[in-house]
Amino acid sequence: MPPNLCTVFVFLLATMAYGGGAIGVNWGTTASHPLPPTKVVELLKSNNVTKVKLLDADPGVLEALSGSNLDVTVGIPNALLRTLNSSKKAAESWVHDNVTRYVSNGGSGVKIEYVAVGDEPFLQTYGEQFHTFVIGAAMNIHIALARAKLESKVKVVVPCSFDSFLSESGHPSKGHFRPDLNRTMIELLTFLSKHSSPFFATISPFLSLHQNKNISLDFALFKANAKPHNDSRRTYKNSFDLSYDILVTALSTVGFPKMEIVVSQIGWPTDGAANATSSTAETFMKGLMEHLHSKSGTPLRPRDPPAETYIFSLLDEDQRSISTGNYERHWGVFTFDGQAKYHFDFIQGSKNLVDAQNVEYLPSKWCVVNNNKDLSNVTASSLEACSLADCTALSPGGSCSNISWPGNISYAFNSYYQQHNQSADSCNFGGLGLITTVDPSVDNCRFSVQLRTSLSDFLYPAYLSQWMTLLVTTILLSLTIFT
Numbered sequence: 001m002p003p004n005l006c007t008v009f010v011f012l013l014a015t016m017a018y019g020g021g022a023i024g025v026n027w028g029t030t031a032s033h034p035l036p037p038t039k040v041v042e043l044l045k046s047n048n049v050t051k052v053k054l055l056d057a058d059p060g061v062l063e064a065l066s067g068s069n070l071d072v073t074v075g076i077p078n079a080l081l082r083t084l085n086s087s088k089k090a091a092e093s094w095v096h097d098n099v100t101r102y103v104s105n106g107g108s109g110v111k112i113e114y115v116a117v118g119d120e121p122f123l124q125t126y127g128e129q130f131h132t133f134v135i136g137a138a139m140n141i142h143i144a145l146a147r148a149k150l151e152s153k154v155k156v157v158v159p160c161s162f163d164s165f166l167s168e169s170g171h172p173s174k175g176h177f178r179p180d181l182n183r184t185m186i187e188l189l190t191f192l193s194k195h196s197s198p199f200f201a202t203i204s205p206f207l208s209l210h211q212n213k214n215i216s217l218d219f220a221l222f223k224a225n226a227k228p229h230n231d232s233r234r235t236y237k238n239s240f241d242l243s244y245d246i247l248v249t250a251l252s253t254v255g256f257p258k259m260e261i262v263v264s265q266i267g268w269p270t271d272g273a274a275n276a277t278s279s280t281a282e283t284f285m286k287g288l289m290e291h292l293h294s295k296s297g298t299p300l301r302p303r304d305p306p307a308e309t310y311i312f313s314l315l316d317e318d319q320r321s322i323s324t325g326n327y328e329r330h331w332g333v334f335t336f337d338g339q340a341k342y343h344f345d346f347i348q349g350s351k352n353l354v355d356a357q358n359v360e361y362l363p364s365k366w367c368v369v370n371n372n373k374d375l376s377n378v379t380a381s382s383l384e385a386c387s388l389a390d391c392t393a394l395s396p397g398g399s400c401s402n403i404s405w406p407g408n409i410s411y412a413f414n415s416y417y418q419q420h421n422q423s424a425d426s427c428n429f430g431g432l433g434l435i436t437t438v439d440p441s442v443d444n445c446r447f448s449v450q451l452r453t454s455l456s457d458f459l460y461p462a463y464l465s466q467w468m469t470l471l472v473t474t475i476l477l478s479l480t481i482f483t
């Protein structure tokens with residue numbers, strides 16, 4: 001089949017399979033040892049994912065996506081918003097360096113579909129620090145895209161956090177935007193509708209469950225037996241529909257009742273909090289997929305499901321900020337090393353995911369506490385390890401919350417040791433650490449071995465010794481020749 005026809009065919013197949021809105025996935029890279037981008041692209045392809053949303057514009061990631069035919073959203077970090085608001089020139093450079101360079105590469109380029117301005121800049125915990133820059137930055141990026149003649153291909157969007165819209169009574173008919181965002185939202189919606197861009201918003205039944213006593217676990221998980229919520233004559237059977245319609249009302253209230261909605265983040269974490277487990281995540285994701293496939297829409301937008309839905313997230317990230325909660329590092333459908341956590345797939349929801357293949361790890365070594373030493377001062381060392389490494393699995397409800405002292409100290413030591421590429425001095429802890437080749441994992445509590453990344457290869461004797469051998473041989477040979 002000629003390539004063009006083939007593309008059309010794949011597109012048709014995809015459209016038929018998805019029915020309503022397309023399903024995509026968020027790919028974040030805030031990890032100490034990220035899975036190599038080429039492996040991640042293979043992982044996406046083998047799972048038939050066709051849309052991917054990045055939270056930045058990492059050159060290695062965009063390089064790996066070149067020629068992949070995936071639809072890509074690139075992101076602008078919040079820290080750049082101030083500059084991009086005040087300088088059209090900075091916006092032009094940004095577009096040139098992070099968009100034009102990749103799309104203009106013909107068939108081997110990256111299919112960039114959206115530029116996401118900011119990473120949830122309106123999250124309440126950020127206060128109002130970004131409010132005044134977001135729209136200006138979005139406008140400047142749009143102008144820069146127009147100058148690069150990419151305006152018709154690449155749309156500008158702003159991902160809005162789950163807490164940008166709310167309803168005090170819990171009734172969707174009383175939904176509105178957070179008062180401090182009132183003016184900014186009207187400016188944003190005016191901008192988006194002028195350029196036919198959709199509204200990107202996070203929906204988070206998991207966070208709703210934690211913040212609202214009226215939401216039951218069954219209601220969040222799409223269970224058929226959940227007690228419905230009534231809003232005058234409308235009946236809500238799940239938390240997703242409730243949040244979605246709160247947003248629909250918020251949009252209508254400020255004059256944009258027809259605004260297209262893209263769910264830019266939705267998912268369920270598997271560790272670091274109560275009810276964050278693989279089995280609840282599986283139930284949630286299957287319920288979500290079934291709901292999206294049914295194309296039933298919501299009470300306020302019947303038969304009109306979200307235009308697109310991006311699962312949050314592809315992989316666990318051990319360096320995400322935990323200021324909002326210890327579950328933040330565990331949103332992945334896959335573990336950090338690309339292994340499926342539960343039964344799920346991105347097309348039907350009910351099949352099996354395909355794991356990442358040929359993943360390279362550091363050697364099978366762990367760092368544990370040396371039980372033969374006086375451990376009276378070990379707490380300080382473990383706290384220090386946890387302040388840098390990832391101890392979120394030890395928190396209440398976490399997968400390692402049940403291991404007793406000093407097993408939990410070993411967990412902290414090992415996490416630090418792995419993050420430091422298993423260097424001997426990172427298992428010292430004032431002489432209290434001990435390197436072992438026996439896997440200390442117990443039940444669900446997994447003591448991980450980190451990934452081997454290209455640079456850490458260099459630390460490892462295999463390569464080093466090969467190079468040294470080559471070097472020494474060369475020197476000896478030349479000595480022989482020249483004498």
Ligand SMILES: *[C@@H]1O[C@H](CO)[C@@H](O)[C@H](O)[C@H]1NC(C)=O
Pocket residue numbers: 046047048345346347351352353354
């Ligand atoms: C991906 O699509 C192919 C072809 O339609 C199918 O055979 C395969 O099972 C799908 N894989 C997954 C993980 O859905």
Ligand SMILES: *[C@@H]1O[C@H](CO)[C@@H](O)[C@H](O)[C@H]1NC(C)=O
Pocket residue numbers: 085086087132133136
């Ligand atoms: C955003 O940029 C505009 C245009 O340069 C400028 O007038 C405005 O003061 C900037 N906003 C803030 C909050 O700095």
Ligand SMILES: *[C@@H]1O[C@H](CO)[C@@H](O)[C@H](O)[C@H]1NC(C)=O
Pocket residue numbers: 056057058076077093094095097098
């Ligand atoms: C994008 O472009 C800007 C400006 O040229 C550059 O500083 C930045 O590192 C690039 N990457 C990201 C992720 O913003």
Ligand SMILES: *[C@@H]1O[C@H](CO)[C@@H](O)[C@H](O)[C@H]1NC(C)=O
Pocket residue numbers: 167168169170171212214
């Ligand atoms: C929770 O339900 C009670 C009783 O139905 C209601 O008064 C209250 O406003 C609701 N709160 C939220 C945040 O949904």
Ligand SMILES: *[C@@H]1O[C@H](CO)[C@@H](O)[C@H](O)[C@H]1NC(C)=O
Pocket residue numbers: 179180182253254
């Ligand atoms: C927000 O804007 C709407 C429409 O302009 C207005 O009715 C409402 O009172 C405003 N709310 C706040 C808190 O400013």
Ligand SMILES: *[C@@H]1O[C@H](CO)[C@@H](O)[C@H](O)[C@H]1NC(C)=O
Pocket residue numbers: 228229230233235
């Ligand atoms: C909600 O509405 C349904 C059907 O309209 C009704 O059967 C049910 O009793 C109502 N529930 C409450 C708590 O009002």
Ligand SMILES: *[C@@H]1O[C@H](CO)[C@@H](O)[C@H](O)[C@H]1NC(C)=O
Pocket residue numbers: 209210217274275
């Ligand atoms: C988590 O689930 C249990 C039931 O499995 C429930 O009792 C508990 O209240 C839930 N926790 C939260 C924060 O919703």
Ligand SMILES: *[C@@H]1O[C@H](CO)[C@@H](O)[C@H](O)[C@H]1NC(C)=O
Pocket residue numbers: 374376377
């Ligand atoms: C523990 O710390 C205290 C105070 O710093 C110190 O006096 C003591 O010798 C330490 N004990 C061990 C076993 O290292």
Ligand SMILES: *[C@@H]1O[C@H](CO)[C@@H](O)[C@H](O)[C@H]1NC(C)=O
Pocket residue numbers: 397398399400401402444
């Ligand atoms: C921890 O132990 C309690 C009691 O044995 C059990 O109910 C709970 O499921 C365990 N939690 C984990 C994360 O294994």
Ligand SMILES: *[C@@H]1O[C@H](CO)[C@@H](O)[C@H](O)[C@H]1NC(C)=O
Pocket residue numbers: 382383386391394404405408409412
């Ligand atoms: C390990 O468990 C002990 C006893 O339950 C506790 O005091 C300590 O804070 C825990 N340490 C860590 C790093 O979780």
Ligand SMILES: *[C@@H]1O[C@H](CO)[C@@H](O)[C@H](O)[C@H]1NC(C)=O
Pocket residue numbers: 419420421453454455456457
């Ligand atoms: C571990 O190795 C990677 C390169 O593979 C490097 O970027 C990173 O800084 C190293 N980490 C530490 C803590 O040394």
